[in-house]
Amino acid sequence: MDDTEEDYKESRTIFTAIKDTILFPLKILTSPPLLRTYLRTILILLASTALFATAVVAYTSFYYAYIPVRGIDVPVYLQFDPKLTKFPYGVSNIGWKGEGLMSRQKYDVLVEIELSRSEGNLRAGNWMVGLELRGPAEVTGGVKGMMGWWEEWDVEDFSWGAEAGRKKETVKKGEARMASGGGGAEQGVVLARSRRPAILTYRSWMPELVYTALRLPLYAIGWTQEAETLEITMMEGVEFEKGWRNVPSTLRLEVRSKAVLEIYKAQVRFVARLEGLRYIMYTHRLLSFLTFTTLFWSVEMTLVFLTWGILTLLFGSSLPQTPPDQKIKIKSDPNTPATPKTEPESSDLGTPLSDTSRTFSTPSNQQPLHYSSN
Template identity: 35%
Template sequence: MADSDFTDDESEYDSRLTFSISIMERVLAPFRALVSKSALRIYLNTLLFMGAASLLIGISAIAYGVFYLKFIPTVGLQREVHLQFGNGNPWGTAHFDSELVALQPYDVSVTLELPRTPSNIDTGNFMLDLTLFSSRPASLVLPGPANTPISQARRPAILTYASPMVDVARRAARMPLYVVGLHRELEKLEVPMMEQLEFAKGARNLPQSLRLEIQSDLKMQIYTARVEFRARLTGLRWLMYRWKITSLVVFSSLFWFVSMLSASLTWLALTWVWGTTPNNEIKEEPLDLAKDEPDDRISSEESVKKEESESSLLHIYPAEGEAMGSGLESAKARGVQKRRSHTQAD
């Protein structure tokens, strides 16, 4: 009775243990998949992909910035001209570095700040002479053969006329600003000199200096004189300059996409090259195993047939089967004893 109880408890314990193990295997199955070799390979490839994508994003932004600085010219380029007064008309020079580019239309204008003195008002019309040179000589008073002008223009200018009554009323209205120094009695003239000026390719065709001369019959008083080059952007340059953020996103994304596509194709090509195995390195062990399989199958089939025949005999003749089985066992025992005696005699 005690043995049967112990056997029942042991079987119940085994069943519970088996059930617990099966539950643990089901719970741990997803985690085993997460740490498998294929999962680790996927993690590594994902990490490499994200790192390469982040690096290419930075490279794309830097490349677009360099392209923008090289492709988009300086839109508003100003040079202040320090006029020289003495004998003759006032004149002055200015120099350029490399801000101007070829095949780009420019609008050139001269801005003068003039005081409304009686002599300037009495001057009436006066002329502005602007000349662009391809060299940077020390003096551009008289252009010579060494500094051939690239472009030259002469335009008229005049102070705005105001009647005495209007002039007095305007000054009276601005008197507080004049007193505190927030406004000066001057007039700013902006004179267009050249429209859609375009330079040919080549360093010799780009201006390196300019000369401005103010031609008038009477002496004039001038505060400042500036020459401004205003680039007239068209096409892609206008789009990139007008929509800076949008252009940055679009062109950087395009550059990033092309870079990622090239990197992915290169990675797939290298993976395919490294993954191929030469034909002479293929092992022939599977062929040997395939040859051995028929023998194993034959032996297993023979043993199954033998067991089936013995069981059928025992089922038909149980007593004879038992005797036959005991006889076989005794015969086997006698055979074992004979072998042992032969080995001991030897």
Template identity: 40%
Template sequence: MTRAVTLMRDQQQYGEQRDGHPWGITALGADLVSLQQYDVSISLKLPRTPENLAAGNFMLDLALLSPPQSSMMGANTSTSLIAHSRRPAILTYTSPLMDTAHTLARMPLYLIGWQREAETLHVPMFENIEFARGWRNVPGSLRLEIQSREQMQVYDVEVRFLAKFSGLRWLMYRWRLLSFFTFTSMFWSVSMITSTIVWLLLSQYWGSRVEGDRRMKSEKTEDGDTPIKEEYDEASIKNEDDAARQEEIEQTTNIAPLNNETEEAESIRAIRYDSDSGRGTAFDGYNILGAQRRRSHMSDLPES
């Protein structure tokens, strides 16, 4: 951050004409922040006039002032001093012979206006200065004064605040493109990995719940006492009655049944079993029809 300072002089004091030291005040705005280190320096552009050369060492007085407070009437009150520094400065000395040779060598540049007989001084005023937390501790303006025994002539004055970053701030400020691609890739990778992990956990959780519901439904179906409706047709009931009568006759007469009769009884028992297992299907009618045919065939055989 750079701020230009406009210098002025106190021309009158107690009604008398006198030359004071040049000074100037400029506002800093809201560019400075607390808990951040700064290097503060002054860039001073001076012409190489006899007065400036004769001044020798001169002093630069820099004061950092707090923001003004507002009173009940809305007018600004006085400010308080936050930091103060005084540093010496001097123009570079050159002998008359070297000064003449330097001027002759740069004469073409002076004639076309590309250079001027001036020198720029860079004077450090604060190193690693840090402001405490709170808006009252951050400077809102500065005051610069050039103190010399001679009347100084000045082309331009600038006060520079250089923020000293460290750690991640320094990396992002010095290597902007590399930091952009690196941190963007890291953010994308972390987002994808996190989304994948969350998706896997949710899928496993919901999958286990669905599997548990299916298992509970199957257990309820197996353990349920749902009555099964049994249907009997008239033919199967009649065959069962005939088989029961035949068994009673055999038991009362104690006559061993013939082979055909034994086969008929066994077929009737098989019909009963098949009618229970295959009831409602095509096998039911088929078994009954076969039993009737065997009975009619046995009745047609001559008695021995």
């Protein structure tokens, strides 16, 4: 019987040792210090991910707010006077697509006009193209009055070139004729004005005949037409002052010629000159994105760690601490067998040992130890 109990206890001890060996790494991984480390790591990962997304959104917003639209094409629909008392002109809103101009940004302004190569246009020779950029104005004549419809261009024309936009000229607008009969004289501000010459490309009869003959099949199937597109540079590096009143919102294009020109379509193009940081951000988009996003994210993470450290110092020092002289009581395991005391101390009994018979405690698997003085 005793051998069976000893074998059972030995096998149980071996099983317990194997179980403790297998679960030892798990106990280490689930210890309170490591659990706190896991929690802190998860919080840092979540915070860094959220801050990185914030950095991406911040850079994207900054890019679209800081980088201007590289090219803005504004179509102009020319108005032809049947009585031939006015030169053909057209007024358009620059921000008609929601793409307006920016202040403190240089622009090259070009006018593209597509004309037919008719005999009348070729005989017209040189003719003039005038462009006027106007800022917003408070008007009471309705939309037509604001856009400048029905008004004469009766002021002196001149080109400022690179000085365009640095001076302002006040011109008196004509009366805005509205269908309702209302309207009145208003004052507008001309932010930039330019006037440049234009002419169709000349070719003598022999080159013209060869040019037309080579393209005759294309003319026949309608893939091309006898037209020429002129690109006229009106302003170079024009820059406008800061403020919404100093940025053009409308433009007026006029074509002045002695003969009536046959024009298919016309448009004004604004090409932004990118310099400095804008040029780098536009030409090296991926590198700029990685650099500035990493910079924003690093600043955010630095602030997070500084805040975390300050809060740890403030609230960590206020936690209760165990005095160094206080003894820590360890609770004994009830399954651990008690070790018998062979010679009890005098302090435990209060009196010296005597020859009185007594019984000592022993483990459960052993017989009680009995002492007798006899």
